[in-house]
Amino acid sequence: MLDRLNAVAPDPILGIIAAHAADPSPQKIDLGIGVYRDETGNTPILASVRKAERILLDTQTSKSYLGPRGVPGFNSAMQDLIFGGSSEPSQQGRVRTVQTPGGTGALRIGADLVKAAMPGAKIWASDPTWANHYAIFPAAGLTLERYPYFDSELSSLRFEEMMTALSERGPGDVVLFHACCHNPCGVSPDSGQWDAVADLAADRGFLPMVDLAYQGFERSIDEDALAVRLFAEKCPEVIVASSCSKNFAVYRERVGALSVVCAEGKKAADVETVIHSLTRKNYSMPPAHGTALVDIILHSAELTELWLREVNGMRDRINGLRQALAERIAAAGIERDFSFLQRQSGMFSFLGLSVEQVRRLREEFSIYTVDSARVNIASFNDRNIDYFIESLQAVL
Numbered sequence: 001m002l003d004r005l006n007a008v009a010p011d012p013i014l015g016i017i018a019a020h021a022a023d024p025s026p027q028k029i030d031l032g033i034g035v036y037r038d039e040t041g042n043t044p045i046l047a048s049v050r051k052a053e054r055i056l057l058d059t060q061t062s063k064s065y066l067g068p069r070g071v072p073g074f075n076s077a078m079q080d081l082i083f084g085g086s087s088e089p090s091q092q093g094r095v096r097t098v099q100t101p102g103g104t105g106a107l108r109i110g111a112d113l114v115k116a117a118m119p120g121a122k123i124w125a126s127d128p129t130w131a132n133h134y135a136i137f138p139a140a141g142l143t144l145e146r147y148p149y150f151d152s153e154l155s156s157l158r159f160e161e162m163m164t165a166l167s168e169r170g171p172g173d174v175v176l177f178h179a180c181c182h183n184p185c186g187v188s189p190d191s192g193q194w195d196a197v198a199d200l201a202a203d204r205g206f207l208p209m210v211d212l213a214y215q216g217f218e219r220s221i222d223e224d225a226l227a228v229r230l231f232a233e234k235c236p237e238v239i240v241a242s243s244c245s246k247n248f249a250v251y252r253e254r255v256g257a258l259s260v261v262c263a264e265g266k267k268a269a270d271v272e273t274v275i276h277s278l279t280r281k282n283y284s285m286p287p288a289h290g291t292a293l294v295d296i297i298l299h300s301a302e303l304t305e306l307w308l309r310e311v312n313g314m315r316d317r318i319n320g321l322r323q324a325l326a327e328r329i330a331a332a333g334i335e336r337d338f339s340f341l342q343r344q345s346g347m348f349s350f351l352g353l354s355v356e357q358v359r360r361l362r363e364e365f366s367i368y369t370v371d372s373a374r375v376n377i378a379s380f381n382d383r384n385i386d387y388f389i390e391s392l393q394a395v396l
């Protein structure tokens with residue numbers, strides 16, 4: 001039977017990582033990879049996470065199964081982080097948060113939940129969106145459509161076109177939003193625009209699903225959750241898939257959460273049982289280690305303060321690099337306007353290069369990125385930024 005299967009092409013990012021690793025050039029740069037990097041090029045373990053790990057080692061008494069809800073303290077702390085400590089929907093018992101293996105696990109269980117509730121529902125995602133969104137929703141049996149979002153000519157949001165397209169959506173449609181730090185384009189609605197989108201969702205009756213993978217990486221923990229909080233305030237139902245991979249830097253530990261807001265507390269309790277049945281037949285029980293670390297951090301005032309400082313540090317470094325890149329590209333006399341880098345946020349932006357220019361960067365300068373010219377801003381540092389700008393100038 002297995003003989004019928006043919007090889008599947010690997011994710012292009014994996015090819016980039018392998019080609020970069022094999023390149024002997026001392027000046028090589030990997031701009032493709034999707035993880036935060038510090039000034040030395042490392043993806044560090046946060047000090048808050050290290051401390052939590054020591055506490056966990058000293059206090060953990062069992063490796064028995066967690067049970068379908070996972071770590072209850074994690075779920076409630078995450079709910080506070082996402083919706084705000086005293087959010088009305090939480091106080092009304094209309095929100096349920098369940099830990100998942102990463103943000104990807106939350107997206108997949110969220111997709112399964114939509115499929116279970118309404119098998120014919122359609123998912124509408126921004127054009128473009130994170131590459132894995134295109135795979136996750138169809139894998140759950142849902143049709144994925146796109147709405148206009150990124151204007152590649154102006155490197156900005158196509159807000160009016162997005163609103164026009166979304167005003168045609170209604171009950172039976174799920175509209176997927178990136179709460180902040182849009183991956184791949186780095187462009188987010190401003191607070192007034194989010195308000196208008198939430199009003200539209202409430203008015204038209206489509207179900208907002210929010211992917212919150214970079215909370216704290218754009219402005220602050222609270223400001224980056226604005227979209228979620230507006231939807232939760234104005235709409236009867238919301239689904240949120242959140243990830244701790246980036247903001248706690250626990251990528252490989254697979255920590256995330258699926259939150260659902262329902263019209264009534266009773267229904268939220270019912271929906272939680274459906275989530276448990278979906279996870280049970282998928283991976284049976286959730287993983288414990290990374291979730292326990294986040295639980296420890298968020299229940300210690302001292303560790304929370306340390307963690308917040310570390311999140312701010314990662315965000316400030318990315319924003320500083322955005323500013324340095326935009327200014328130094330202009331100072332180098334490059335005519336093309338790259339000031340959008342400074343207006344965008346999060347780890348990713350499109351450089352607006354052709355496939356041919358991307359290929360030249362790779363082959364002539366050992367600078368690796370995907371064909372779309374999406375770059376990870378956190379890959380830059382003081383040692384490589386000038387070399388990158390010279391190389392960019394050469395291929396433009």
Ligand SMILES: Cc1ncc(COP(=O)(O)O)c(C=O)c1O
Nearest residue numbers: 102103104130183211213243245
């Ligand atoms: C937009 C977006 N959503 C979700 C995820 C999933 O993150 P995780 O590694 O926690 O599954 C990512 C990770 O890159 C992402 O960029």
